[in-house]
Amino acid sequence: MTTDEWQIVAFTAGMAVLSTALILAPGVALAWCLARLRWRGKSLVETFVALPLVLPPVVTGLVLLKLFGRRGPIGHWLYSEFHLDVVFTWRAVALALAVMSFPLLVRTARSAIEEVNPALEQIARTLGAGEWRVFFTITLPLAKRGLLAGTLLAFARALGEFGATIMVAGNIPGVTTTLSTDIYQLVQLGEDSHAWVLAGISLALAFAALWVSEWLQRRRKT
Amino acid sequence: MTPGIQASFTKRFAGGPVIRVENLCTGGNGSTITVLFGPSGSGKTTMLRCLAGLERPEEGTIQFDGEIWFDSGMGKSVPVQRRNIGFVPQDYALFPHLNVADNIAYSLHGLAAMEKQSRVVETMRWLGLNGLEQRLPGELSGGQQQRVALARAVVRRPRLLLLDEPLSSLDTPTRQRLRGELRSLLLQLGIPTILVTHDQLEAAALGDQLVVLDQGRMLQTGPVADVINRPANLAVAAIVGTETVLLGHVTRVSDGLATVTVNGFELTALAESLPPGANAVHLCIRAEDVILLQNGGAPASARNRLSATVLALAPEGPLMRIELDCGFPLKALLTRQACDELALKAGASVVALIKAPHIHLISFNR
Numbered sequence: 317m318t319t320d321e322w323q324i325v326a327f328t329a330g331m332a333v334l335s336t337a338l339i340l341a342p343g344v345a346l347a348w349c350l351a352r353l354r355w356r357g358k359s360l361v362e363t364f365v366a367l368p369l370v371l372p373p374v375v376t377g378l379v380l381l382k383l384f385g386r387r388g389p390i391g392h393w394l395y396s397e398f399h400l401d402v403v404f405t406w407r408a409v410a411l412a413l414a415v416m417s418f419p420l421l422v423r424t425a426r427s428a429i430e431e432v433n434p435a436l437e438q439i440a441r442t443l444g445a446g447e448w449r450v451f452f453t454i455t456l457p458l459a460k461r462g463l464l465a466g467t468l469l470a471f472a473r474a475l476g477e478f479g480a481t482i483m484v485a486g487n488i489p490g491v492t493t494t495l496s497t498d499i500y501q502l503v504q505l506g507e508d509s510h511a512w513v514l515a516g517i518s519l520a521l522a523f524a525a526l527w528v529s530e531w532l533q534r535r536r537k538t
Numbered sequence: 539m540t541p542g543i544q545a546s547f548t549k550r551f552a553g554g555p556v557i558r559v560e561n562l563c564t565g566g567n568g569s570t571i572t573v574l575f576g577p578s579g580s581g582k583t584t585m586l587r588c589l590a591g592l593e594r595p596e597e598g599t600i601q602f603d604g605e606i607w608f609d610s611g612m613g614k615s616v617p618v619q620r621r622n623i624g625f626v627p628q629d630y631a632l633f634p635h636l637n638v639a640d641n642i643a644y645s646l647h648g649l650a651a652m653e654k655q656s657r658v659v660e661t662m663r664w665l666g667l668n669g670l671e672q673r674l675p676g677e678l679s680g681g682q683q684q685r686v687a688l689a690r691a692v693v694r695r696p697r698l699l700l701l702d703e704p705l706s707s708l709d710t711p712t713r714q715r716l717r718g719e720l721r722s723l724l725l726q727l728g729i730p731t732i733l734v735t736h737d738q739l740e741a742a743a744l745g746d747q748l749v750v751l752d753q754g755r756m757l758q759t760g761p762v763a764d765v766i767n768r769p770a771n772l773a774v775a776a777i778v779g780t781e782t783v784l785l786g787h788v789t790r791v792s793d794g795l796a797t798v799t800v801n802g803f804e805l806t807a808l809a810e811s812l813p814p815g816a817n818a819v820h821l822c823i824r825a826e827d828v829i830l831l832q833n834g835g836a837p838a839s840a841r842n843r844l845s846a847t848v849l850a851l852a853p854e855g856p857l858m859r860i861e862l863d864c865g866f867p868l869k870a871l872l873t874r875q876a877c878d879e880l881a882l883k884a885g886a887s888v889v890a891l892i893k894a895p896h897i898h899l900i901s902f903n904r
Contacts, residue, residue, distance in 0.1 A: 435631045438592055441618045442625040443645035443690065453644075457635050 317513065325517055328494040331406065332474035335413035336467060339421055343470075344463060347425035348451070352434075368480075369419045377412060377483025384411065384484065408485035409492050416477050417470035424469055428462020429455060468529035472522050542570070542730055543698070547598025547608070549581075549588055555754035557581040559588075559598070562756065564732055564747065571724055571731045573745030573762070575738070576777060581754040582734040583628075586700050589732065590625050591618035602698060621698075624691030624729070628703040630683050632675035638662075638686050639671040645694040661693045665723070680708045681716060692727055699724070699731040705740060717743045738779045742766060750774050768811060768898045772820055775900070781825040781869040788817055788899075795841075795894060801866045806841040807897035818902035825859065827896035828870035831889040832880055840891035844868070848886045851877065858882075864890055 317325075349355070350362060368376050384391040384402040394400040402408050432455050440450045456463070478496035485492040487501055495518050502511040542564040549557040562585075564572040574582040587593040589600060591607065594615055600608040607616045633641050639658055646654045662668055665685045675683060684704065691699060704720060705713045721744050724731050735741050741748060741762065748765040750757045757777070758770040769775035775783055786798040786805070796809035798819060805821065812819070829840065844864040852859045858877045862868045868890060872882075880888065 433631070435627060435629070436633060438618075439625065439627065439631045440633075440644065442590060442592070442623060444619050444622070444694070445644070445647065446619060449647065454633060 321510075321513060321517075323490070324493055324495060324498050324514070325521075327406075328475060328496075329521065331409045331413055331494065332471050335410045335417060335474050336421075336471045338410065339414050339418050339470065340467060343418060343421040343466075344425050347422050348429055348455070350422070351426050351429040365422050366419050368416050373416060373477070373479025374483055376415060377480035380408075380411060380415060380480060380484040384408065403484060404486045404488060404492060406485075406492060409481055409494060412480040412484050413474035413477050416480050417473040420473050421466045421470040424466030425459070425463050428459040428466065431462065432458045465529045468525050472525040472529075475521055475525070476518060541603055543589060543600070543602055543732065545589065545598070545600040547588060547595035547600060547610075549584055549593060549595045551584065554579070554584070555581055557584050557588075557595075557754040558756075559585055560756055562749065562759075564730060570747060571721070571733060571745050572747040572749060573741045574732065574734045574749050574751055575741040575745075576736065576751030578736050580736075580751040582736070582751055583702055585751070586702055586732065586734050589698075590623055590700050591616065591621050592625075622694075622696050624694075624696035624699045626684075626687045626691050626699075626701045626704060629707055630675075630687035632678075632683060632686055632690070634675055637672050637674055638667065638678070641675065641686055642689045642693050644690060657693055661689045664726075665689050679712075681712045684708065684716065688723070692729065696729060699727070699729045701731065701733040703734055703736070706735070706737070720744060738766075750777055752777060767824065767896075769822060769900065771900060775820070775822050780822045780898075781871075782821075782823040782828075782867065784821040784823075784866055786819055786821050788812065788819055796899060798897075798899065803844070803865045805892075805897060806894045807899050808895050809899070811901075812899055813901050816899075816901040820900040820902065822898040822900065823868065823892060823896065825869040825871035827892060828862075828868060829891040830860070830870055830872060830876070830880060830882070831891060833887045833889060838891055839893075841894040842890075842892040842897070844890045844892075846888050846890045848882055848884055848888060850884055851882060862888070862890055 346365065350358065381403060382388050384394070386392060386395050386401070386403070391402055394402060400407070402411060436458070437450050437454055440454050445453065476496055477494070478500065481492070481494055482497050487493050487497040493501070495514055499511045499514050499518070502508070502514070543562060545559050545562040547559050551557070564570060574585060576582055584593060588595050595608065595610065597610040598608070599606065599610070602621070606612070606614060607621055608614065633644065636644070639662075642661060643654055643658050646657060649657070662671070665688065667682070667685055667689060670678065670682065675686065678686065705716055708716065717740060724744075733744060735744070745762045747759065748762045749759045750765060752773055758765050758774045765774065766778050769778055769780060772783065784800050786800040788796050789799050789804070790797040791809050791812070794809055796807050796812060798805050798807055798821060800821065807821065831838070846862040846864040846868065849861040849863055853874070854871070856874060858872050858874050860870045860872060860877070860882065862870060870890065882888070
């Protein structure tokens, strides 16, 4: 493998790790709210969060592009307040990966939390534990397996993201190019052998993430 | 300040009866065990959960030792964390990922490690759980799980202990053994306790005070023996399992004794619970209060002496349940040895004795 290829693999994996880390806390918090609380507008939020699963990724990318571009509402604010550019930078890559893998994390985490017997949480409350302590000592350890699976799933999804990334981050070599966008580019240029190398790496990474997730779940059960 | 629980509230549940608690008081004496007793679906567990603060009643008030825990008028509800209760649910709900010692120490969060350790050790020793510290709940027997749940609930010395069907998820031999054990443990603790059960034997063996519930309502409250021997009405008699309930007419009342005619036979009972002028009555006779003699046996002090024919015998643990015909149906409960000595079998003729105080009269038109 060439240094360029290594750089792309490292960048893509790094972005996937970063985006997963970014969505972990808010994703688990939202999953908890969906699993444990009854509130107005819950089904609306649920649907909204699930949208990137079914929407063409290109459309999600387009929406992000409009929101985070320098003239978009969020992008404008970020630029005028912090002098931050998002679109067509590595930040846009992390953003696209985060938005696209968020629903997978939330859904898996939600069902993991729902599987925890609420009676155990209630007993913890009768023993004097406040809501934070109940979450960190009862809910979290008992949902650990599912939460980990959800995290790995989100990571694996982020590794392969293409449509939203290319819209909002483009394909700028050395700046925003990821495994998927590079493979697309290489095939366009007729460099199939290079594309195959990267495809093989993608396969290996995705396989490893899923396999570790499965293995962790099996180990917990026995 | 009135000690113990003082509660009156209403709780509605989709698909269940409306639960109405009227003036529930659980004596103030430290070791009083109050049993909420009734068939399944009578709302016992919901009542317990309302007292614990795990459910919120629609309206009413709950006070403990004069402190307001819930008051719908004031919009006040003390969160469960601050009621300082010990709650043991029916399935014990031990934390499956924590070992026995950590389960028990859960409520001691914030105490110094030394203090925590010594309290856990002390409680475990008291309940005979030594050596099980490192076990996970899944590796314990039902009886051990029950004691760990009790240890976890009492280790921080709560002000009130709430137990939901504490023995119902155990196998029969363990349940029989723990029935007696649990009461003495609870008395040693000296924490006022409210306990829910649908099992009559459990209610009688564990409780001081009995609250009989049906369809979400409190039917009768009083000392256990009073409620079981003198049910206030037929519904309570049915729930506490009075074996013989007969219909009769009062023909004479004199010197505190009532003469009641049942199917043409005269029986004598105490007249104390009868309102003046009562005529139609129900007679309640518990099977264990019926004494059997061999035919033509010696004279006895019991007021009621009836010639009876044995209809059927059915074993019940160490006892034998006997159905008799004395001109009306009557049930008796005897030890097996007594049955053998009397050579009882279906068709045998015997004499049944019932003392006047053992016939409880419930007036019909009340």
